[in-house]
Amino acid sequence: MRRDFASYSLIQAEGLPFHIHYYPDSDSPTQTGSSDKTIHLREAQIRRMPEKLFARLKVQAGQGRRIYARDTVVARIDKGMVLEFLQEQHLQVALPGKYRYGLFLAGELVSVAVFAGGRRMPEKGTDYRSFELLRFCHKGDLLVVGGLSKLIKRLVADFNPQDIMTYVDLDWTQDSSLQGIGFNIEKTLAPQQFWITDQNQIPIHSPQDIQTCMEKAPDGYLHYNSGSTKLVLYL
Template sequence: MGINPFWQEDFFLIVQGIYHQAQIQCAEHHFIISFDQKLLIHLIPLDNDFNPEELTQLQVKYQKENILLIQLWEDVWLTKRTQVLSRINSFLGLNKSYHGRKAKIAALNLKQASSFLNDNHLQGYIKAKCHFGLMDNDKLIAVASFSEARPMKSKGESYLSAELVRFASIDGLTIVGGLSKLIKHFLKQVKIDDLMSYADRDWSLGKGYNKLGFQLSETTPPAFLYVNEEKLIRYFPHRLPKTILTAFEAQNILNLDDFLASNGYLKLFNTGNLKYHLYL
């Protein structure tokens, strides 16, 4: 797969063909696509001189004007094009609406959940304890994944918390009340004191969580990660392949960043997360 030097032009031509209002809006050295007065997408090449603080400040600048600025990295566009376009549709209110009350809830196995989330979530599947789906007749239209209940002794001897790890619906569909329905179902199965979740600041201002009654508890700092230049797979430091870590430990010349760079891994970053809690 690898890096595509023409990916920004590719993105603009595709979105302009779909969304005729899309316009290039260059701001200094930032390549930004404007869709309307409420949505901007900042196109970030893998080879860049940006730093986390700069991109965070850019987000805050537009947020003060009630504008959502998406940070779209080159590797995400090249590997998750369908999911990116689906999110744009959702932001622009172009999805079809489906009332969650019409759907039935089903417990899902690992294969069902991972397949659906890899197809419909920008960050794909990640390990979780239980998975529930919304079914329209025999069709799976949404999935929510939750962690197991964990003790939080800092909040009390018997205090338990769980995490909403992932939620996604199929392309082109906004399920009104869908996530709320799945959360309520989970809470009937597991007795906890709060439910926690994260909103990716590259893609969200967390408004969906606010509507569900979650409270913002923390803004986490930007995190560094690595992407394999050939396969465009992202890795956080604690999830790097064992083979590359073993090779790193076998040498004592280069530090980790330099060793990874010499082996085809670029160092990237995100703009952090918004951490939310639903207190029960």
Template sequence: MGIKPVWQQDVITSFGNIGITTHDIESLEYKLLTIGAGEVVINLIPLINAYRPEDLILLQEQYQLKNISVVHLWEDIWETRKAQVIGRISSILGLNKRIHARKTKIIQITQKQADDFLNNNHLQASAKSNYKFGLSLDDQIIAVACFSNLRYMKGLSPGYRSAELIRFASLSGYTVIGGFTKLLQHFIKTYKPDDIMSYADKDWSLGKAYEQSGFKLADVTPPLEIWLKKDTLVRYFPHRLPAEFIQEEYLEIYNTGNLKYILYL
């Protein structure tokens, strides 16, 4: 791969510092790293590139045939969410410390508590939600799940209500065994939706955690256009762009779409 830009070398160095081995994969098109025992490949994507979304999707599909997951790590995500990236990769590799959910208690939390936790522990930071719950151990929040309001669905049976799981995260460095299920079942028991919908970011996920929890794949959404503010590296979807949007101050990028999952109850 030759001499790497500073940020790509920082990826290699940072993982090495916590004992995660990386190896270059020879490729004329991509800057690929295999990590751990080789079950995960990271594709290092510079902000200035000639890739098309379909190229990145094809790359993932080719490796899936070998039972290898491809993570698309964009330069801006590394620069702004480095600790969260390291935490997510550590989780994927099964390197986290483990806590059993049965040792925790469910608490209702505020939007600020959710924001503080998710901004520190979720790759996509926080998001507004209607219902927010945490798992607490020794007065410390170690996992958080956030849900939308329940929406009546037209065209289905009378009174049919659906909710969205907007965010779930565990404390970085920890895996809460059964934590996702415990929070999910608490929401179901309390609010009695007819289904729960959620999205898995294809840049990072094959949706295995959803499938293990009984969710069914309902749709695969196309790649999404994203506008990146050049000076702050803040990402915006087109419908959330600031009113004072000046195109020259932004870089147009994208993701590889989402996997839409639904848990029917």
């Protein structure tokens, strides 16, 4: 796969199961005019995290290294371990969450899932609790088949949630694979703007917000996403 995106806006590489829509920093996402799967990348992302991007693209293209969750061991992990893993492997800002789980293969951490604390929803019942999946990722170009299901199973055994909800980034997927493990699409959220730094993802609501972020965090960059989809797994 060629790594020079500089002269492209829409890349349709032969043999890949997706298109890549590339945006200069000054542009916001637009529709490609195609019903095929499209991955949206920004110039700033490519500059700041090329190795993480290409590892994920490799997995999306079906060329990642496959291992199986049945060969791994699941365990709770601490805040420091999960933040280090996410900073090295995840494309978004690392979040510690409240509950953190990892999959280990021969003692090596290969996947993590981070959950928020259970949110009570009395309108659905006095004991109803919803947990949000905040972050999930594998290491490098690994694909742990059945990995997320195994991590969720451990959370369910520990805390007995009534549902698990999450948001998937439409920059990367228009048809979420989470539906294959029982998640249901609840709604689609409109595109948003964020100021991205190594430690924070700050929502942008006005031009003044951009100016403030540029002054306080000049090393960050403005990111326009394509929106997101909310999914819920009812248990």
